[in-house]
Amino acid sequence: MLPRSQIVLLISLITAGIISASSSRIDDYILDVILGIGINIILAVSLNLINGFTGQFSLGHAGFMAVGAYAAGTLTTGPGKVWFDASGASPALLFPFVLFAGGLTAAVVGLAVGAPSLRLKGDYLAIVTLGFGEIIKVILQNIEWLGGSRGMVGIPSYTSFFWCFGAAAVTIYAAWALVNSTLGRGFLAVADDEIAAEAMGLNTTRYKIIAFVTGAFFAGIAGGLYAHLKGYISPAGFDFNKSIEIVVMVILGGMGRHVGVVIAVVLLTVLSEKLRDFGDKRMIVYSALLILLMLTRPQGLFTWKPARKAITG
């Protein structure tokens, strides 16, 4: 029999499929916002694995999202389109492979970034990941066949409710499954006290890299979904402001709490939509609310402390 967590995952996927089948009845705007939430969930949950559970402060998540977006876009729109069309399979069938390829590319870049830089700690790691994010952006700006600064245009809209929330469900499941295993307890130990973790025989660098690469992988998936939702991507859209946006969701969600992070994503995205009524004063209100939230709930919005029991499912 399947473990309970996988049954839940399966049910989530089926639910997503059912909703997706009737998603044409949802109006375009609401659907766009909902899919945006799904993508943000993937981004925040995957960053949470790095920032929250493993305690490594990364400010370059948007860079991995960019890599995933461009890699996926290359396959469906850019030079890879030839191969994509020639395969003859229906785009809807190929899309998950495209997403996976995007995630994989981002994971490889994540490995290249993480392996040297994860030896650094705290603010130094933050600045180095920020630097890598900017480097990725500059490199993308200079690749002519990816559109350079002018961006990649006309990416088909393959991102459906099912793929978006299916991927979100898989991300949450994967993050949960990793954390609730011997490996994941290693993440928590590294976050808590690196020296003690080393003394327990944990190769802390390896744990950090696993968390980092996994996070980058899912950020890449989110990038692919994003590209095929909005239809247009440009390097400037993945700057460090985007990374900070994701960090804010993770911290408001209470760092290292899956549920909290998911709720924070939903709240922040919906809040941001609701604030449209303020017009050009929207960001003033948003930033004021952000400060107020932090001052009143500095530990994050959701902070019940889980009693970690012997879960083997």
Add this chain to the structure above:
Amino acid sequence: MIEFLQQLINGISLGAIYALIALGYTMVYGVLRFINFAHSDVFMLGAFVGYYAVKKLGVPVGGLAGGLLVLCLAMSICAIVGILIERLAYRPLRSRPTLSVLITAIGVSLLLQNLGQSVFGANPKAFPRLFPETNLHLGQLSITSNQLLVIAVSLVLLAGLHFIVHRTKTGTAMRALSFNATASSLVGINNDRIISFTFGLGSALAGAGGILYAMNYPSIDPLMGTMPGLKAFVAAVLGGVGSLPGAALGGLLIGLIETFVAGTGWSTYRDAVAFAILILILLLRPAGLLGKSRSDKV
């Protein structure tokens, strides 16, 4: 050769500006151990105080007195704003992990930027000429009086800060606080007062930086702090965050690197190269060039 020397001048004067902003970052970091994201927006505020002092209050400019008056005004207003920000937004979170404060700082930064766009307007404004300006030519080389001023002011401020931190009672208290906040309060140091002072000083520096920056690049807008702020922060980390000479050195290096990268045909990769060098240096010296590595005691 001429080109090289000219680029050297360009690089040093750009680096001096980064150093100026980096000093403020490093001061606050040295005491509180957190990145004050709003620093670059206080910097922006300094420039706008200067602008409105001339445009609305009609402070006469072009002479030395008027220029200095504007400079002092900007520094005082920024100091007050900095102290207020610390008191209202950071102090309530003092006992919390620095990440919470970081998010608040990001919030303050966004708030200042967006208030700026709303109040001042997003269009760039031409900054008035505060001091008499000339363009000096040494053979084929050229340098403006403003560039020289920035370099001079940076050096003076570095020396001044060094004096404050190492030779005054307040400075000793700042260092004690930076070393161990609990212990410093036990020996009778008023931590709140010292932190306020540090923020005031750092923000006054930012204000002065804003004015000098605007004099050199007379186009100011509410987002003008973001890029130099980011570069200056990189400079502070490169030099070893918390170290004053480190900030100056880091600023200078970033300025020179950017200039030479841009000047040698790699201008499209300029920011990438600057970051790549930062990363390389940090990998070799994880605490920055002049930073002291604080290894955990086992």
Add this chain to the structure above:
Amino acid sequence: MNRSPFHPSTFGSLFAAVCLSLAGCKPADTGGTSKDAGSGTGSGANPGKIRVGEYASLTGSEAAFGQSSHKGTQLAFEEINKSGGVLGRQIEHLVEDTQSKQGESATISKKFISRDKIVALLGEVASGRSLEAAPTCQAAGIPMISPSSTNPKVTEMGDYIFRVCFTDPFQGRLLSEFARKTLKAQRVAILSDTASAYSVGLAKFFKDPFMAGGGQIVLEQKYSSKDKDFKAQLTAIKAVNPDAICVPGYYTEAGLIVAQARQLGILVPIFGGDGWEAPQLIEIAGGKALENTYYSTHYSSENSDPLVQAFVAAFKARFNGETPDAMAALGYDSAKVLIDAIKRAGSTEGPKLRDAIAATKDFPCITGRTTLDASRNASKAAVILTVKDNKFKYVETVSP
């Protein structure tokens, strides 16, 4: 045993709840919002207001351009409403801020179309954001007019997408002609903004015809939007001693570039495109530095044409004495072209409106008499301006 919040069933049910509640809230939302109640479906027969959407970067890094453009559009709609509206109906001008952020435009265009039931969409300044919104408009059959997106791909998105500004190829060709014929420049250096799609595009479309015409690009240097120091690039340019320097960027940087070039003793002509057009250019660079610089544009606030002067006066009166720049003029024009088309179509239905916009011919815009060609791009004359004695001066007119 007590359950942890991490328990699989907990997170799973939560996830399902999130999906369901969001999906579920939809019918209530569409039915319940009072906003939609008023103007209904937006068909021609409805006697209510005509809803027009505008999305602009009112905040964020490109707010300088977005705010200007928006003010122009706003002025145009206020004028038309004061004079009794169009087809006997008032225009309801809905505005959304894109925050200069990627991704917002797609969401906003969907909101405008599915929630607010707009009949047409105006925007954006930046091509990237126009490219996001265009597919939505095309799919929904709602015409979109971009005031100042110059990337050729924008109008290629479909037959509902128009623009009232130059395209990059047109202006690039024009600048290359000007450089070769008027400036007699053979060796040109380019200093372009690597982070700006407009600048990269214009540089590319300048370079190709210029080189095809026998010219030589001696050096290409780049900067990034929001940079303030260009001395490194300019020093390198000075070293190769070009006949002229092409700066296809926005006035926000071009002003500083010109000033710093002159400080470094670079006295050759510097020229650029319509991104330079703004009253702040002279303030930032100083009139003296701007001598021997040229830029192509479709508009100048100093133009003595009564139409332009009336616009400048009205704009100043409306916005605290602010002088309108090129973005403001284009924002104004995009609204005017739309209003004119609604008048001619006699309806606000998508296909009829589209055909009417496409038929725009010799329409007197602030930025020149405009005809929309078969590929839905504006075709109008360009003028080349220079600066003398702290004032913009006319040099020549180039017809398309």
Add this chain to the structure above:
Amino acid sequence: MNSTRAKPCPLLHLDNVTIRFGGLTAVSSVSASLGDNELTGLIGPNGAGKTTVFNMITGVYAPTEGAIHFQNKSVTGLKPFAITERGIARTFQNIRLFSSLSVFDNVRVAFHLHVTQNTAHSLTRGPKFRAEERDITDQTRALLDIFQLTRVQDEPAKSLPYGDQRRLEIVRALATRPKLLLLDEPAAGMNPAEKVELMKLIRFIREKFQLSILLVEHDMKVVMGICERIHVLEYGRKIAEGTPAEIRQHPAVVAAYLGKEITH
């Protein structure tokens, strides 16, 4: 009590180990051997270099000169985690628990050395993975039972009283299944009654888990009370080695301590 006298192949062997920090020689050619199932003490006045030796054995510092062998294999300069993998576990002078993790997880973490699962197994959660996780849980429970920590197993480690934290740290170290356990000043901050308990505990651990223990300790009463062999450091050099009785009489040791406390 006299089962181990210098065996031909010792468990741990320090061979002329020296370490310098900058110009300062903190430890100067120290040699020592530890046998299987032996309870050894490392003592010396403040600043004698005890903790530095300890940190070299556990890989926090790499010795500048000399070599360290464990079970006849060199562990010189290995990283701390690699040394723990080889079978040396430690506690810290100023307790380093995973303070926000529960008592249960603190111990469970340490079992990672004995699992075969990898990242993919964590994701697929097959029957083998689940069996292994159950196994770890059971073993953790058993360990906590032995040391009477079961009733607090769901508390965060930081909320435990001091004595329990010390004990938990030892339990966590034991979970890595070491052949050598290094205790860094375990009696620090304990009252006399607790110290007696601690001595009992240490003896009990040695018997129960069949391992060697190296103890760095200030408290002479504890060291003299339980150690079979004692090494004495002063100013980074080894000045004496022997049984507690021998050490008590050793003139160099007496001189180093100026006669105080030695007589306990």
